[in-house]
Amino acid sequence: MTLPMLKQNTCRFLVVAAVWIAAALQAPAQAAKADYSAMAAFDQYLMTDRNAEITLARSAAPESISRDARVLVLGKQGYETAVEGNNGWVCVVERGWMAPFDNREFWNPKIRGPVCFNPPAARSILPVTYARTKMAIAGKSRAQILEECKAAFASKQLPALEAGAMSYMMAKGAYLSDGGDHNLAHLMFYTPEIDGAAWGADLPDTPVMLNKQFSPAEPVNVFIVPVGRWSDGTAAPVM
Numbered sequence: 001m002t003l004p005m006l007k008q009n010t011c012r013f014l015v016v017a018a019v020w021i022a023a024a025l026q027a028p029a030q031a032a033k034a035d036y037s038a039m040a041a042f043d044q045y046l047m048t049d050r051n052a053e054i055t056l057a058r059s060a061a062p063e064s065i066s067r068d069a070r071v072l073v074l075g076k077q078g079y080e081t082a083v084e085g086n087n088g089w090v091c092v093v094e095r096g097w098m099a100p101f102d103n104r105e106f107w108n109p110k111i112r113g114p115v116c117f118n119p120p121a122a123r124s125i126l127p128v129t130y131a132r133t134k135m136a137i138a139g140k141s142r143a144q145i146l147e148e149c150k151a152a153f154a155s156k157q158l159p160a161l162e163a164g165a166m167s168y169m170m171a172k173g174a175y176l177s178d179g180g181d182h183n184l185a186h187l188m189f190y191t192p193e194i195d196g197a198a199w200g201a202d203l204p205d206t207p208v209m210l211n212k213q214f215s216p217a218e219p220v221n222v223f224i225v226p227v228g229r230w231s232d233g234t235a236a237p238v239m
Contacts, residue, residue, distance in 0.1 A: 034178060036096075036107040042137060044109035045095050046074060054082050057091040061116035061168035062231050066091050069116055078133050088119035090126055097136045098129060100213050101146045105177060114171035115188075120162035125190055127158055128218060149217035161220050165190040170231040185236035189223045199223050 047053040053073045058066040070085030072092040079092060096103075096111035105111060117126050131152060135145045152158045170185045188211075196202055196210035201223060211222040228238045 034108070036105050038141075039097075039107045039136065039139070040109040042076070046076070047093070047112075050082065053093055056112065056114050056171060056173055057093045057116075058114075059171040059173060059231050060091055060114035061089070061170060062233075065089055065168065066116055066231070070122075074133070076137070078137060079130060088122065089116055090122040091116040092126070092129065094129060095133070095136075097132050097142075097145065098213070100211070100215070101142060101217065106142055108178065110175055110178070112173070112175045114169065114174050116168045118164070118166050121165035121167050121190060124159045124162040125165055125167070125220070128214070131158060146217045153218050158218070161190055161192060168231070170227060170229070170236075172230040172232065172234070172236070181237065184226055185228070185230050186224050186226045189225070191221045191223065193219050193221050196221070196223075 047056075050073055054071050057071050057073070058069070060066065061069070065087070066089070068085055068087040069083075069089035069091045070081060071083035072079040072090065073082040074093065074095065092115060094111075094113040094115055096106050096108040098113065099106050099111070128149070131149065132145055135148060140148065149158070166187060166189045168187060170187075172183070172185075174183045176183050193215070199208050199210070200206045201208045201210035207226055209224040209226075211224050213222045214220040226238060228236055230236045
């Protein structure tokens, strides 16, 4: 997952995919009326058009990367391979349960967070997407998912973070939050837990944001760097 965005003139939004999607710190009054306190019926999280999900997943990264990537789609038993790849990258559309655990849109069934993981992230971050998704399908609560992810990392059932792990989230068609413009073209870089100041994150006039998508369950930081274009090369709004 990881799912981020910035809404000016209000609090900063961070809504992520993966996995999935960053944390929405404040939502407009209309969006605040939606109740995402519990998981919706699972069918609401599925995309009925398999080819549309493949296309959306691939749109997370430029075609030069995604055309040879493995592509996953979400089925009733979890993510499954829809297209085999040969470059080590994996593209997937993450759902809201890949957001930070304190995100009010954690169970928002409208969330669609296309992300393409590079090979180190596919090996060490994507397994978290599989794990959270499996738990969501099993009907686990948000609190249960958090605690079971903690236990999985502590027991090394989930792999340690690999150096160089990063992902693309540059899909024009992503839906990352009910608030604002719903989307933000960006790259994500995964590191061990460190002080965000080491990256200059969240300081005045810096483009870097620190997303606590994995905290407190998983010992990983996500640094988000917005970019000025979508994966198809067209201009995207910038911060």
